Amino acid sequence: MPIFDFKQVDVFASEPLKGNPLAVVIAADGLADDRMAAFARWTNLSETIFLLRPTTPRADYRVRIFTPRGELPFAGHPTLGACAVWLAGGGRPRGETIVQECPLGLITLRRDGSRVAFAAPPLERSGPVEADLLPRIAAGLGLASGEIRDAQWVDNGPGWLAVLLDTRRRVLDLRPDPAILGDLKVGVVAPWDPAVDGEQAQFEVRAFVPGLGVPEDPVTGSLNAGVAQWLIGSGRAPGSYVASQGTALSRAGRVHVERSGPDIWVGGEVVTCVEGTVTL
Template sequence: MSAFSFKQLDVFSREPLMGNPLAVVLGADEVDDARMAAFARWTNLSETTFVLKPVDPRADYRVRIFTTAKELPFAGHPTLGTCHAWLESGGMPKGEEIIQECGIGLVRIRRSDNQLAFTAPPFRRFEPVEAQLLERVRLGMGLEPGAILDARWVDNGVGWLAIRLADRASVLALQPDYSQLLGLAIGAFAPWNPAVDGDEAQFEVRAFVPGEGMPEDPVTGSLNAGIARWLLSEGLAPDSYVASQGTAMGRKGRVYVQRVDDDIWIGGAAVTCIDGQVSL
């Protein structure tokens, strides 16, 4: 058993305990797959990451991302949180941007305004949701007929299915029956009404992953990346906006979306809550 540097962070929040927690094991090249999976189950967080030396010479580091149930090729809050931990532990990028290597390939990350942002990955699947499955989702979400205004597969490596609702209150009122939704990763979102909700954010988002240790994810970068690509491709959002997530869980996550030329950047803050070592 060996000791490894370890950090536990809060991502998409500058305030500890108000974002999405992430466990990060640094210098984990000697940790085998089974041990990684076991540690991720033990943390019982939505994701746990392991930082390794890159294989691709263009990358600054490589990351492996585990939920309590499986390994993911990509995820958003682990990307920002792992980068924060790597930089904080003395990581030095080769260029102006940080290049992360993960299951989907290379992901670009930039630093600005005391936060990090990654480029939204391209879709693996972007298409309307088939009618029979959408009806299953509607029933599992406890929604009335017609409550789902639109739905799309917005899969960028995680398999997200996103549904658009009419207003923020409808999103916050969702009480899913997870037993009906097993095997799906579902995002729900709606615009804020400035007259009712204020102007701190422009959209409310929730993310549900039935069957995981935490069936609702507090703040989700990959889902927000997929929603941003959908909204911006159809002119349903401005080039720069803020998404609120975690409200229903007592969190205050903020995801900053910005389109610059052909890139869509998904940004947020991160703060270290635990810094030490773990024996694996």
């Protein structure tokens, strides 16, 4: 059976065990789809990725992203983890930026000091969440309907919608009902109050994805990308801010958001926790 180089990295954290883990199988060209899916089920992480040669000369590398239940066209923390692993393995971008190929298309990345960052892709679905869906969302999150200040589709591939609450404390106190949420992919965000919460971040985020077999994702790049486009575009957030995520899971994820010209960049630290080989 073939043997592949393998890493497990922690994304959106400056120290191991505080971010969102990601399994990375390197140079996985030739590995069959069913073996990729089987390995993703076996790792049981929110995402497992496979680094591959690109199929277009415009890309530096290609990635396929699997959850325990299937393949995703795009996801944020796998995108940052893939880029960090590719660079650490000696990858050299063809231009000033790094270009990743994935089923959604081409994603632009850049080095950002000790972090890597990706340019938020265009939203595939935006606008207000339908009024008849809001009662289900509120019930699934254990909220009174009046506690939802706003709700928007922020879907850049995975299917995200996001709801805005008043306080960080209310976000952290949520105890969602997976049976009610079902296949919805729901992000929840609220601003930090500096007087109460401190100044390490400006927003608190949680991500609930029971339909993917992951009741809560620790730190979520794709969701934060969509939320940033919504919050900055509506004037609710400044052009540069830090989002905290994973607090309810005893993590310390930090997502760095910055608007530069027409682009919104979403970045974070990536640290290696496991390195070796895997037999598939």
